[in-house]
Amino acid sequence: MLNIKGLNVVVGEKKILNDFNLDIKDGEIHAIMGPNGTGKSTLSKVILGNKNYTVKSGDIKLDGKSILGLSTDEIARRGIFVSFQNPISIEGVQNSEFIKTAINARRENAIGLFEFIKDIKAKASELDFPEEMIHRSINVGASGGERKKNEVLQLELLEPSFIILDELDSGLDIDSLRKVCDGINKYLKEHPKTSVLIITHYPRILEYIKPGFVHMMVCGKIVKTGGYDLAFDIEKRGYSDTSVIGSDSKDE
Amino acid sequence: MEVVGLSEENIRKISDIKHEEQWILDYRLKSFELFNKLDMPNFGPKFDLDFDKVIYYKSSEAGLNNDWKNLDTNIQCEFRDLGVIDSEKYLGGMGVQYESEVIYHNMLEELEKKNVIFTSIEVAMKEYPDLVKKYFGKIVSNADNKLAALNGAVFSGGSFIYIPPNTTLDRPLQSYFRINSRGMGQFERTLIIVDDNSDLHYVEGCTAPTYSDSSLHAAVVEIYVGKNSKCRYSTVQNWATNVLNLVTKRALVEENGTMEWIDGNIGSKATMKYPACILKGDNSSGTCITISVATHEQQQDSGARMIHIGKNTTSTIISKSIARLGGNASYRGKVDIKESAINSKAIVKCDSLILDKDSKSDAYPTNVCRTSKSNIEHEATVSRISEDNLFYLMSRGIPEEKATELIILGFIERFREELPMEYAVELNQLLKRNL
Numbered sequence: 001m002l003n004i005k006g007l008n009v010v011v012g013e014k015k016i017l018n019d020f021n022l023d024i025k026d027g028e029i030h031a032i033m034g035p036n037g038t039g040k041s042t043l044s045k046v047i048l049g050n051k052n053y054t055v056k057s058g059d060i061k062l063d064g065k066s067i068l069g070l071s072t073d074e075i076a077r078r079g080i081f082v083s084f085q086n087p088i089s090i091e092g093v094q095n096s097e098f099i100k101t102a103i104n105a106r107r108e109n110a111i112g113l114f115e116f117i118k119d120i121k122a123k124a125s126e127l128d129f130p131e132e133m134i135h136r137s138i139n140v141g142a143s144g145g146e147r148k149k150n151e152v153l154q155l156e157l158l159e160p161s162f163i164i165l166d167e168l169d170s171g172l173d174i175d176s177l178r179k180v181c182d183g184i185n186k187y188l189k190e191h192p193k194t195s196v197l198i199i200t201h202y203p204r205i206l207e208y209i210k211p212g213f214v215h216m217m218v219c220g221k222i223v224k225t226g227g228y229d230l231a232f233d234i235e236k237r238g239y240s241d242t243s244v245i246g247s248d249s250k251d252e
Numbered sequence: 253m254e255v256v257g258l259s260e261e262n263i264r265k266i267s268d269i270k271h272e273e274q275w276i277l278d279y280r281l282k283s284f285e286l287f288n289k290l291d292m293p294n295f296g297p298k299f300d301l302d303f304d305k306v307i308y309y310k311s312s313e314a315g316l317n318n319d320w321k322n323l324d325t326n327i328q329c330e331f332r333d334l335g336v337i338d339s340e341k342y343l344g345g346m347g348v349q350y351e352s353e354v355i356y357h358n359m360l361e362e363l364e365k366k367n368v369i370f371t372s373i374e375v376a377m378k379e380y381p382d383l384v385k386k387y388f389g390k391i392v393s394n395a396d397n398k399l400a401a402l403n404g405a406v407f408s409g410g411s412f413i414y415i416p417p418n419t420t421l422d423r424p425l426q427s428y429f430r431i432n433s434r435g436m437g438q439f440e441r442t443l444i445i446v447d448d449n450s451d452l453h454y455v456e457g458c459t460a461p462t463y464s465d466s467s468l469h470a471a472v473v474e475i476y477v478g479k480n481s482k483c484r485y486s487t488v489q490n491w492a493t494n495v496l497n498l499v500t501k502r503a504l505v506e507e508n509g510t511m512e513w514i515d516g517n518i519g520s521k522a523t524m525k526y527p528a529c530i531l532k533g534d535n536s537s538g539t540c541i542t543i544s545v546a547t548h549e550q551q552q553d554s555g556a557r558m559i560h561i562g563k564n565t566t567s568t569i570i571s572k573s574i575a576r577l578g579g580n581a582s583y584r585g586k587v588d589i590k591e592s593a594i595n596s597k598a599i600v601k602c603d604s605l606i607l608d609k610d611s612k613s614d615a616y617p618t619n620v621c622r623t624s625k626s627n628i629e630h631e632a633t634v635s636r637i638s639e640d641n642l643f644y645l646m647s648r649g650i651p652e653e654k655a656t657e658l659i660i661l662g663f664i665e666r667f668r669e670e671l672p673m674e675y676a677v678e679l680n681q682l683l684k685r686n687l
Contacts, residue, residue, distance in 0.1 A: 048647050076649035090641050092662025101658060102648035137662070154648060 001026050002047075002162055002195065007058035009039075009046050009220075016042045016053065018220035024162075024195045029188075031198040031206055033231060034217035035239045040199045044082045044164045049075050062162065077106055081160035083151040085167040085199075089139035095150065096120060096134050099157055106158070123156050127183050128176070144171025152180050156187055164197045169205040181208035203231040255309035256435075260284060263405055266309045270374055270408070273381070283394040283404025290398040295616070296584065297522040297551035299466075299496060306437040306468050308406045310351040316372065318358045327355070334459060335678070336428050342674055343455075344423035345370045349440055350430050352408040363421065369414040370425055373441050376412035383414060387445055391474035391504045391530075400500045403439050403472040410440030410471070413454065417447040417478070424453040424486075424672060429469075431460035431495065437468040444485075448478040448506075455675065456487040459519070460495050466521060467495045475503035477511050479533065486671060488516035488679055489523070493550060497523040507533030507562065514670045517544040517552050518682055526584060528557035531565040531593070538567040543667045545683065546579030546611070555585030555602075555616075560593035560626070567597075572664045573604040575611035582614040587628055589621045596626040603633045605663050607656075657684060 002024045009017035016039045024030050034040050046053050047060060049072045059066050067075050090098075099120065104110045124134055129149040139147050148171055155163060165184075169177050185208075188194055198211060206214075206228070214230040215222045218239060224230070253269060255262050263284055267277040320328055320337055327350060331337050340346050345359030347370065354372035363370070369380065377384050394404035411427045431438050446452045460467060469491060477483045483503065491497050497520040503511040513527035529538025540556035558567035573581035587598045598621075604613035619628045637659050645655035661668070661683065668676045 048643075050643060071652065072643060072646040073649050073651045073655070076647055082647060084644075084647075088640055088644055090644070090659070090662060092665035093645075093658050094662075094665075098645065098648070098650075098658060101654060102645075102650050105649045105651060105654065137665070158648060 003061040008056040026193045029196040029211040030213045031211040039220040079161035082164040087147040145176045166199045257304045287401035296553040345425045347427040349409045373410045399470045399498045407441035410442045413444045415446045415450045418449045420451040426455040429458040442473040444475040446481045446483045449480045453484045460492040469497045471499045473501040477505045477509040479506045480508045482510040484512040486514040491519035499525045501527040504530045505536040509536045513540040515542040522551040530559045534562040535564045541570045543572045543664045544581045545574045546581035550579045552581040555583045557586045560589040560596045565596045569600045571602040575613045576607035578610040580612040584616040586618040589626045591622045594625040598628040600630045
């Protein structure tokens with residue numbers, strides 16, 4: 001369960017989130033849609049405690065406890081996982097070593113190497129994630145689609161209780177998108193209490209992972225909330241039509 | 253038996269203990285003369301070193317052995333704790349030096365059948381004098397620098413390896429050097445000859461406990477790589493932080509030969525070490541992959557030297573320096589492509605990672621290309637740990653310290669992947685302890 005209340009966030013002088021409110025209960029799937037530069041991606045970084053953003057007021061609670069001021073790794077270990085829009089590459093850090101370290105950061109006793117390799121290979125194969133990339137440096141030489149699959153591979157292995165999918169479909173072709181969404185749906189079926197927040201421009205992904213709630217975000221706040229159908233209304237009519245707040249926010 | 257301080261009398265004493273032939277004593281005395289004439293290097297780290305206080309020779313009673321059980325129990329335990337005894341199973345042969353003398357030497361029978369020689373320099377001087385005389389002091393002259401001259405005067409222990417023509421070894425040979433007394437100097441002398449069409453991988457390890465007084469390690473390593481041969485020399489020095497590590501390492505490479513230095517510097521108070529390849533033969537090549545990690549008051553001054561003489565010669569230097577908590581890890585290197593070395597190519601790549609504002613990493617490259625028919629590429633980067641990388645790793649639940657460690661190990665991955673598996677594991681342990 002995630003509760004965001006009256007959240008105001010700035011970068012330097014610039015206001016990015018403006019009295020932002022959102023409640024997501026266990027097992028719910030929500031989607032936030034909005035134009036470029038409206039603070040959608042900022043939201044996921046703020047939830048993860050990124051130090052480049054300053055929270056002026058408001059609170060973020062996970063399962064009733066505030067996570068404001070916690071370090072990023074602590075927030076992640078409490079169960080929040082963000083699949084990033086543009087996953088970076090890190091030369092020299094082996095993917096499998098990285099994921100194993102992340103798993104072990106959540107465990108008392110280190111995971112057995114054999115168990116881990118068996119697990120990661122099985123999940124990689126389900127996602128059509130090339131096996132040789134498991135042992136390569138994180139995302140080095142990887143295509144946009146492979147990077148996204150790597151995010152979902154990590155998701156499945158780290159077993160979060162709250163998932164944020166930031167522009168999951170960018171960089172993915174239609175077959176890969178289906179594969180990846182099948183993976184996530186399977187995960188949600190096996191972990192029914194897991195909540196999901198989908199951040200997206202286009203409603204396409206919502207056909208694969210179907211939200212119960214759709215929010216329209218403009219200029220750092222939610223301006224309209226509805227059911228699944230709202231996503232397609234927005235697509236038909238565009239964001240400007242229902243844009244009610246005038247502000248000068250620019251690209252994130 | 254202990255010899256303290258530097259004098260002609262003491263040098264004669266060391267020679268006496270070893271029952272050396274006249275030519276060796278003459279070499280020692282000539283080296284001592286040169287030592288007195290030469291100045292300390294005018295570059296690199298500054299440190300205090302009183303040559304009169306150093307212990308130049310110290311022996312244990314045991315003599316040379318090929319069975320661990322015959323060694324003093326304490327020494328046996330020490331090497332077991334260091335993992336040296338256990339590592340022997342991965343090796344074709346192993347030598348161990350404790351203080352001034354080689355105390356253990358063993359080699360697989362199959363290597364003996366191939367006529368491989370792997371023994372201490374003293375034994376080699378007695379048993380294979382012609383072979384030793386042909387190369388000893390020819391690749392690193394005792395007039396080269398003050399510390400090479402010092403080694404020439406007081407050298408004791410070190411390995412001698414001879415690989416006959418057309419011989420390939422399946423497993424590496426290793427030597428392990430241990431200083432155990434305070435104020436001790438270790439001056440081993442290593443001579444490796446890889447004859448034509450042969451292949452050798454040699455691994456060197458070293459440690460010492462920490463004392464308040466400085467110890468000195470001034471070794472000389474000479475390597476001859478014959479035609480179509482290949483030698484790889486891997487070392488990770490992990491001297492205690494009171495050891496001055498001032499070492500001259502050089503290889504002479506004949507036609508079509510290949511020399512590779514895999515050189516890690518983690519320990520010591522100050523290190524000055526620039527493994528060199530003299531690419532004499534046409535089509536010969538040299539590689540040096542070096543890392544240095546400096547923390548607290550450590551000064552790592554390391555790099556490589558590539559001297560191109562033959563035609564179509566190639567060389568690669570990859571240097572990775574990490575400085576933290578006030579450490580200084582600097583690259584010092586030289587590439588010299590002589591006029592004769594047409595169609596040659598050299599690549600130098602130095603990257604440094606500086607972890608905080610108290611630390612330092614400088615680069616002192618000298619690149620000289622004396623012919624327009626050859627070229628040198630030089631690339632250098634200086635960086636800090638990227639915040640984006642750190643955030644990404646932490647967003648998966650990895651604590652900051654651990655994430656930093658992953659990034660640092662990633663930075664030197666190019667070095668780690670060149671080490672044999674069991675050394676890569678050992679290196680990880682060392683780095684984790686030091687970071």
